[in-house]
Amino acid sequence: MSKPIITLLTDFGLQDGYVASMKGAILSICPEANLVDITHEVPPQDIRFAAFVLHSVYTGFPRGTIHVVVVDPGVGTARKGIAIHTSDAVLVGPDNGVFSWILRMTPEYEARVLESTEYQRPQVSATFHGRDIFAPAAAHIGNGVPIELFGPSHMPFVAEWTVPRLTAGALHGEVIHIDRFGNAVTNIIAKDLERFSPRMEHFRVRAGGRDILGLSRTYGDHPPDTILALIGSCDHLEIAVGMGDCARKLGLEVEDPVTVTC
Amino acid sequence: MSKPIITLLTDFGLQDGYVASMKGAILSICPEANLVDITHEVPPQDIRFAAFVLHSVYTGFPRGTIHVVVVDPGVGTARKGIAIHTSDAVLVGPDNGVFSWILRMTPEYEARVLESTEYQRPQVSATFHGRDIFAPAAAHIGNGVPIELFGPSHMPFVAEWTVPRLTAGALHGEVIHIDRFGNAVTNIIAKDLERFSPRMEHFRVRAGGRDILGLSRTYGDHPPDTILALIGSCDHLEIAVGMGDCARKLGLEVEDPVTVTC
């Protein structure tokens, strides 16, 4: 068996020692872990941002990768810590919606509550479950401990912002992420569009006060500065501008509505 | 023996090649090194900041971990480079106080001056001891070279800002660190409070012009916006605001006084 890959995704930033504390905790239990940072620059407590970034890298990692997410406004409260086994990976983190995108796309999984103190730091602080519960859990999983030993089965929380609403003749979604290039990613995925209507060439996408007719295949299909709608690299409907910054041009922000009619 | 862990903590930032140069130097000597970044975003030449971050992660790493710190305003001057062997770890860096917190907490250690040119880069630049002296030293230690071979014994410098002052009926500390979430960490540790008085529920903590009664267990114990005092995840007294940025709310900065009375 090759070395277990454990990725880390947090809102801890890179200036303090929080991320390193998690790494120390992991290496203390699983010295063979191959640690990979996803990002630690999630805006503080922004669960949506974390959920999307994890989802955007998820399928690119080798099968069996362990992803630890600590974006956790509810640390120290009643929210549960969980581990989820999917066919691709193991997810470890708080049950607050950070795994929503992956779970919406994943038909089968097994989720467990991180309850057994045997797999936690001897003294669990009330403020730093990343180091004391999540990192040790990931490390033990890296050592081969099955998630069934951590605690009882659990139905993890999937946030409602992953699901667009369908009304008579319209699919109502919203912007969930603005990427570095200014592309506005929506919560409408290719499968939603297929279910809505097979007549893709007749779609009218409304976003930022503009109407976009039809879906483009790539960013380069049209003259520069054209406003486009297309299915992006992780299967979401995106609003983009050829060679430009769409979010700035249309004033789009996260949570702005995007509507598809036909 | 498992692979030596070598951590790096600098004020080099992440935009230039300085950190990578140190990693290249380490891997050239000790290819098996498992490199872990603590942080490279220490404010330029801020020895206090570096000392606290190292201290905050130190006990969480496996025994024998080698920690290299390069926050070094005196590079090229007479300040010495040192290696320190404690029961937990090996510390490598300039003798300017960056190891103060750990040394205050550590009863026994052996420190040596990094003198022997045998364990340095063939050409030592006057400006980049991180790459030319500290990284090679860490790599050789990772290969099993005992620190006794580097140079003569040395009594390392411990800065005075690690020790709060006790006066009649009051414990006088100061803010030593503001973390990403705006929590203000002080130089008063749990042990100082225990020695000061066993009646923790009667503590009155004064900081930023406010009086806080009693210690809280976690950030989530009170309504949002409440100003709290609590023992944080590395055993220091912290001033925090539930779901908010304490340093901004109270205008707290590093070196601001924090006083505990009873």
Place this chain on the structure above:
Amino acid sequence: MSKPIITLLTDFGLQDGYVASMKGAILSICPEANLVDITHEVPPQDIRFAAFVLHSVYTGFPRGTIHVVVVDPGVGTARKGIAIHTSDAVLVGPDNGVFSWILRMTPEYEARVLESTEYQRPQVSATFHGRDIFAPAAAHIGNGVPIELFGPSHMPFVAEWTVPRLTAGALHGEVIHIDRFGNAVTNIIAKDLERFSPRMEHFRVRAGGRDILGLSRTYGDHPPDTILALIGSCDHLEIAVGMGDCARKLGLEVEDPVTVTC
């Protein structure tokens, strides 16, 4: 054989999942890869910046290291992707000048176009060659695939800003990089100065409207606030200020002229 070292240098920033997507792609093909970040904070599309940072770390890595650079304003256009084998390393990235410094210093190398689809992601996106072409290429090279299998020979582009101009009695260079401490690195290297004149103590360096007499050995040689010229840690002429920020003090920016007379 020890584990292949693969370094990454991009302008992707650390907030999104782009860098992690490249790492996932590499580890999926070459699980043994030892991944080292050079920097991901290159200013967007700043080829000069990337070229200098790579050059500054290049010789410090073990022989055979694979360096992947993705600073690629021309992604999706006709610019070629290349791999270059030098006696020290393998370079992978777009053929846009990012390897200019190394190629100026390197007498012999073999360069190939990354053409063979066998070593690319099954579906290559038009916008993310870092993940779909460059990362897989590096991973296959890490697995031992010779670059000759990737495509035809190629003469890579070397940018003109790597070479200072010599006129009667003067060496005309320019600032190519401002580092974190405000030191201004020029495109004049030690070898250029040696060729220009052996009388280093008589050099007069003109930069930002000031004349600096002679070269210093280190930043600490003079009283704080003194403006210095010195040969920096990677053999380039630098303008610096003892204990201060030179670029701010002199208003220096990249492309500003720096002239040496004698």
